[in-house]
Amino acid sequence: MPATPLPAATLRLQAGAVVTGDAAGTIWRPGVVDLAGDRIVHVGPAAGAPEHRGRARSLPGLLMPGLVNTHGHTPMTLLRGVGEGLPLDRWLRHAIWPREAHLTPDDVFWGMTLGCGEMLRCGVTASCETYFHDSAVVDAAVAAGMRCLVTPGILDVPDAGPGRGWRAMLDAAAALHAEADGRAGLIRVGLGPHAAYTLPLPALAAAGELARQLGTVLTIHLAETRAEDRALQEEHGVTVPALLDRLGVLDARVVAAHAVWLTDADIELLAERGVAVAHCPQSNAKLGSGIARLADLLRAGVTVGLGTDGPASNNDLDLWEELRLAPLLARARDADASAVGAVQALALATRGGAEALGLDAGVLAPGMLADVVHVRTDDARFVPVLDDADLVAHLVWSSASHLVSDVWVGGRQVVRDGVCTTVDTAEAARQVQRRAARLAAAAGRSAGAARHPA
Numbered sequence: 001m002p003a004t005p006l007p008a009a010t011l012r013l014q015a016g017a018v019v020t021g022d023a024a025g026t027i028w029r030p031g032v033v034d035l036a037g038d039r040i041v042h043v044g045p046a047a048g049a050p051e052h053r054g055r056a057r058s059l060p061g062l063l064m065p066g067l068v069n070t071h072g073h074t075p076m077t078l079l080r081g082v083g084e085g086l087p088l089d090r091w092l093r094h095a096i097w098p099r100e101a102h103l104t105p106d107d108v109f110w111g112m113t114l115g116c117g118e119m120l121r122c123g124v125t126a127s128c129e130t131y132f133h134d135s136a137v138v139d140a141a142v143a144a145g146m147r148c149l150v151t152p153g154i155l156d157v158p159d160a161g162p163g164r165g166w167r168a169m170l171d172a173a174a175a176l177h178a179e180a181d182g183r184a185g186l187i188r189v190g191l192g193p194h195a196a197y198t199l200p201l202p203a204l205a206a207a208g209e210l211a212r213q214l215g216t217v218l219t220i221h222l223a224e225t226r227a228e229d230r231a232l233q234e235e236h237g238v239t240v241p242a243l244l245d246r247l248g249v250l251d252a253r254v255v256a257a258h259a260v261w262l263t264d265a266d267i268e269l270l271a272e273r274g275v276a277v278a279h280c281p282q283s284n285a286k287l288g289s290g291i292a293r294l295a296d297l298l299r300a301g302v303t304v305g306l307g308t309d310g311p312a313s314n315n316d317l318d319l320w321e322e323l324r325l326a327p328l329l330a331r332a333r334d335a336d337a338s339a340v341g342a343v344q345a346l347a348l349a350t351r352g353g354a355e356a357l358g359l360d361a362g363v364l365a366p367g368m369l370a371d372v373v374h375v376r377t378d379d380a381r382f383v384p385v386l387d388d389a390d391l392v393a394h395l396v397w398s399s400a401s402h403l404v405s406d407v408w409v410g411g412r413q414v415v416r417d418g419v420c421t422t423v424d425t426a427e428a429a430r431q432v433q434r435r436a437a438r439l440a441a442a443a444g445r446s447a448g449a450a451r452h453p454a
């Protein structure tokens with residue numbers, strides 16, 4: 001909440017229902033959300049709303065907070081469909097990295113642009129991005145009007161792409177932080193060391209130290225597959241979360257992506273050290289990585305958001321699928337219909353994600369960022385509504401992204417009547433199609449073999 005009084009509203013959104021997404025589960029039917037600049041200044045019932053002299057929009061459906069994608073590599077729209085059917089390790093080494101070695105900043109710009117259009121269209125108003133050519137990621141997000149936490153990827157793998165040593169990558173990330181953090185009111189810059197198994201220990205420690213110095217978020221792939229950390233665990237005698245803690249990495253504000261293969265002690269450690277988890281159920285399922293212990297994480301008090309992961313391992317950026325899959329898999333895994341409820345699931349996609357990334361978003365409340373989604377409810381999927389709980393149940397269990405009608409990011413409308421108005425989607429698709437063909441050719445015969453694994 002800002003210390004100064006909130007300004008007068010310049011735009012009032014009046015809707016059939018306002019699902020605030022707050023911890024109390026407040027819903028106003030009908031309700032209003034007032035905006036001024038990039039912030040929300042008032043939320044409440046339509047009856048008795050404060051007098052308003054600015055513009056007003058009357059919307060038939062429901063308003064809810066924008067969805068937050070806590071883990072993505074969105075420019076990988078350029079690699080959608082590549083390495084189909086390969087397990088993670090071979091998928092990276094034989095299909096993905098050989099193509100990424102040939103990426104240019106322009107490729108990344110267009111891949112990110114296409115992905116931003118896809119996310120905004122689905123009501124995803126913020127994402128956490130880890131990739132290369134990060135200035136191009138920033139430029140594309142700003143042009144699309146998308147809120148982004150950009151965490152430059154730090155890697156130490158031969159043929160890992162246009163990268164250099166991890167020290168140079170950390171220096172470049174610090175430079176990007178100085179240059180782009182706060183740009184257009186949309187961009188935050190953090191750090192994205194890839195994983196414990198792809199970086200030497202001094203690199204992990206240095207990334208943690210730099211994140212602390214900059215006061216920014218560090219995101220890292222953690223315990224994604226069962227086998228990835230075996231060598232580290234054998235060498236150091238502790239699990240990777242404990243190892244990261246020993247290195248001081250968990251003293252930074254950390255978002256751990258995936259976090260599938262955790263022990264009870266790991267979960268306790270994450271809760272204790274305030275590590276947030278970016279839960280990516282669809283990517284984990286598609287790559288056969290496993291099912292994360294979502295209910296256990298939530299019971300332990302870990303902040304959890306949802307992530308699509310890259311569009312090469314999902315294969316889309318539609319977070320509504322994660323919104324439904326997360327509670328479905330949690331219930332299936334634990335054989336418990338009460339494992340994760342609809343209210344809790346919706347919170348993962350909104351408030352939990354915003355908390356994980358440190359954004360003043362994910363809740364429709366005065367002082368929060370004006371990231372707002374209007375969902376059509378004139379559809380069989382929203383019938384019947386007998387009480388407030390039905391609205392949330394329908395959002396989670398029967399709704400879908402095609403019902404997203406209008407989207408505002410920081411008070412700017414970026415989707416109108418189901419069309420993203422800030423991205424030329426047809427041009428972005430043409431660019432990505434052409435550039436993907438060039439990358440496939442450049443990756444050569446080995447990549448061609450990987451595309452059709454035996």
Ligand SMILES: [Zn+2]
Nearest residue numbers: 221257309310
């Ligand atoms: Zn990832």
